[in-house]
Amino acid sequence: MxxxxxxxxxxxxxxxxxxxxxxxxxxxxxxxxxxxxxxxxxxxxxxxxxxxxxxxxxxxxxxxxxSENEANISLTLFQALPKGDKLEFIIQKAAELGVKRVCPVLTSRCVSRPDKKGFDKKLERLRRIALEACKQSGRAQLVEITPLLSFEECINEMKTMEKELMCYEKGGISMSEAGLSAGQSIGLLIGSEGGFDDAEAELAQSSGMTLIGLGKRILRCETAPIAAASIIMHLTGNM
Amino acid sequence: MxxxxxxxxxxxxxxxxxxxxxxxxxxxxxxxxxxxxxxxxxxxxxxxxxxxxxxxxxxxxxxxxxSENEANISLTLFQALPKGDKLEFIIQKAAELGVKRVCPVLTSRCVSRPDKKGFDKKLERLRRIALEACKQSGRAQLVEITPLLSFEECINEMKTMEKELMCYEKGGISMSEAGLSAGQSIGLLIGSEGGFDDAEAELAQSSGMTLIGLGKRILRCETAPIAAASIIMHLTGNM
Missing domain, CATH: 2.40.240.20 (Hypothetical PUA domain-like; domain 1)
Known part of the structure; x- marks a missing residue:
């Protein structure tokens, strides 16, 4: 139908x-x-x-x-802004995987550095992509795409969540050790092409985030959110 | 280096x-x-x-x-041929995620239907994409890309493996119930845009494959292999 x-x-x-x-x-x-x-x-x-x-x-x-198609967790993806049109791809996949909200974040190693106003112009297109992906994948709740956040705003936003996860290219604990379960609100922070700098990783950790490692291979910045969201959905019984 | x-x-x-x-x-x-x-x-x-x-x-x-970057399992992705250049994308992501071998398969619902000889012409390009992705992700073993298999050849090839998993859009058990562990050779079969027809699903099951469900949302045929491989790598301690 x-x-x-x-x-x-x-x-x-x-x-x-x-x-x-x-x-x-x-x-x-x-x-x-x-x-x-x-x-x-x-x-x-x-x-x-x-x-x-x-x-x-x-x-x-x-x-x-x-709807029976919505995940039993509220997963927000905080995605450091990647180059080119990769964010569109990430939003499409996030919608399929059951992510509730995508918040683009400007981190120190982002190559693409629009100001907030400049980024707002892209929001309409990004939201249309989210809408189409939601329709196609059978979602019953639209994925929300927020305006661009600074790293500090991202940290504050994540503090409101029960689980704050940051995938860190220098390693961390396994996702299965993060204590995830159904019903939680979970924030997932993923870096851009260059990952995170040391200061950001320290700030994140001192702000209460849990650093997560996604294995020994180097994942591209558009692969990491798909892999991490898939594992989270699996661990919470949604996939 | x-x-x-x-x-x-x-x-x-x-x-x-x-x-x-x-x-x-x-x-x-x-x-x-x-x-x-x-x-x-x-x-x-x-x-x-x-x-x-x-x-x-x-x-x-x-x-x-x-190398410490190679997975402790031997995962072969049997991927029903998708439309357009999606197979290139899937191969790139499979390499990042630690897949050892990708076998393209012709199933009844594949829209793109080259004969084996026609497909062989694409192999060089696909192998170059695998090579580049292996270099970039820090792999120490090249991902092998085989010529196009028929569904019957795919079934026979999967029978040589310890675990035979087929992701089925009509549902199946959770990946965590499939008894995966380090050291195994695992075959993972993923459909093309239209999924599998009933006859294929029956044949697969009677041949010993385990049907796996990837949740309630409809995943695109290029998202399913990434999600499934990520979960398999996680369950076997590789991610």
């Missing part, structure tokens, strides 16, 4: 607007009475189409249930 | 030829007496350069030791 994300849900009534409305009527050629799945905040609404126009598709809710 | 793969090792003498020889002399501007690491079959040879020409760099071995 076609799957859409929409937060405009009022009791038993759902209003889908924008490109999705056009998509339902034109590309998918759906008709009055057809059923679609509308997802919002991890809930799946089985819905029947009542009216269709290019501007709005209105639906009535036939039933709703928490 | 620069890292090269070479199997032409005679006692204490190593002869590096081809593009690597030119690379050492021209791009890296190395000199007589400089040290390099030569890797062959999982062994690292600390070596000193004796002569340099565009055709050959000869070295003497100063010391050798099994």
């Amino acid at each position: 076609p799957r859409f994300f929409c937060d405009d849900i009022n009791g038993d009534h759902i209003s889908i607007t924008g490109t999705d409305a056009r998509h339902i009527g034109r590309s998918l050629r759906m008709r009055l009475g057809d059923e679609i799945t509308v997802c919002s905040q991890g809930i799946e609404y089985r819905s029947r189409i009542l009216t269709i126009s290019d501007e709005e598709v209105s639906c009535e809710v036939l039933g709703k249930a928490p | 620069p890292r090269f793969f070479c199997d032409d090792i005679n006692g204490d003498h190593i002869s590096i030829t081809g593009t690597d020889a030119r690379h050492i002399g021209r791009s890296l501007r190395m000199r007589l007496g400089d040290e390099i690491t030569v890797c062959s079959q999982g062994i690292e040879y600390r070596s000193r350069i004796l002569t340099i020409s565009d055709e050959e760099v000869s070295c003497e071995v100063l010391g050798k030791a099994p």
Whole structure:
């Protein structure tokens, strides 16, 4: 069944607007009475189409249930900004793997160094990629993509979480020793191409982060988040 | 220290030829007496350069030791042929993650359907990608890329391994229930975009394969091998 994300849900009534409305009527050629799945905040609404126009598709809710596709943890990926379009790739994979939120972070070894305003221009595109990946992988909750964080903001944000993990190229404990379990909010920090400098690693550790090693081989900065998120999802029973 | 793969090792003498020889002399501007690491079959040879020409760099071995970067399992990825250049991407990531061998497989739902001869033309490029990824990730053993296998050949090849795992989109047991441990030879079969058809899944299971589920979300065919290999490497103490 076609799957859409929409937060405009009022009791038993759902209003889908924008490109999705056009998509339902034109590309998918759906008709009055057809059923679609509308997802919002991890809930799946089985819905029947009542009216269709290019501007709005209105639906009535036939039933709703928490999605079984969402992970039982709240995993936030703090990703140091990589070069080129690698962040787009990472966001797509993070969505498939069940990550809840991706926070791009500017660290000292990032080669790409936009200011926050410059980065904001990319957010729309990144969020569209997250949306498409969420639809395709059967998510019921949109992956949130935040504006660019400084390293200090990243540390403060991670402090609000139950588990603070930093994958460090100079090594650390195994993910299985980090005490992960279902229900936790977990922050996962991954470096850019050059990894982290010593000062950042010290600051992270003194701020309460646990340094994690991902084995002896050197992983590219776009491979590390996929590997780490996969292992976390596995250890918490989600994969 | 620069890292090269070479199997032409005679006692204490190593002869590096081809593009690597030119690379050492021209791009890296190395000199007589400089040290390099030569890797062959999982062994690292600390070596000193004796002569340099565009055709050959000869070295003497100063010391050798099994690499600490190779995984303690022998993991072969049997990958159903994906569309476009995704196989190149999968091979690069497999090399980083410590996979020993990648065997492309033609399954019923592969969209790209070259014959074996047609696929052989791509092997050189795929092997070059594997070589570069091995160098960059610090491997000491080259990832082997085999010619295209039929599904039946894949099944027979997997039967020679201690563990035969097939990731199935309709679900299976968790990787942690598959009894994986250090020292094993493990075959991992991953589908193409459309997954496997029912007949293939039945044949695989009746041939002794264990069906593995990778969670509720739908992973793209290039994400599944990375996630599965990461979890296998984690469960066997390699990541």
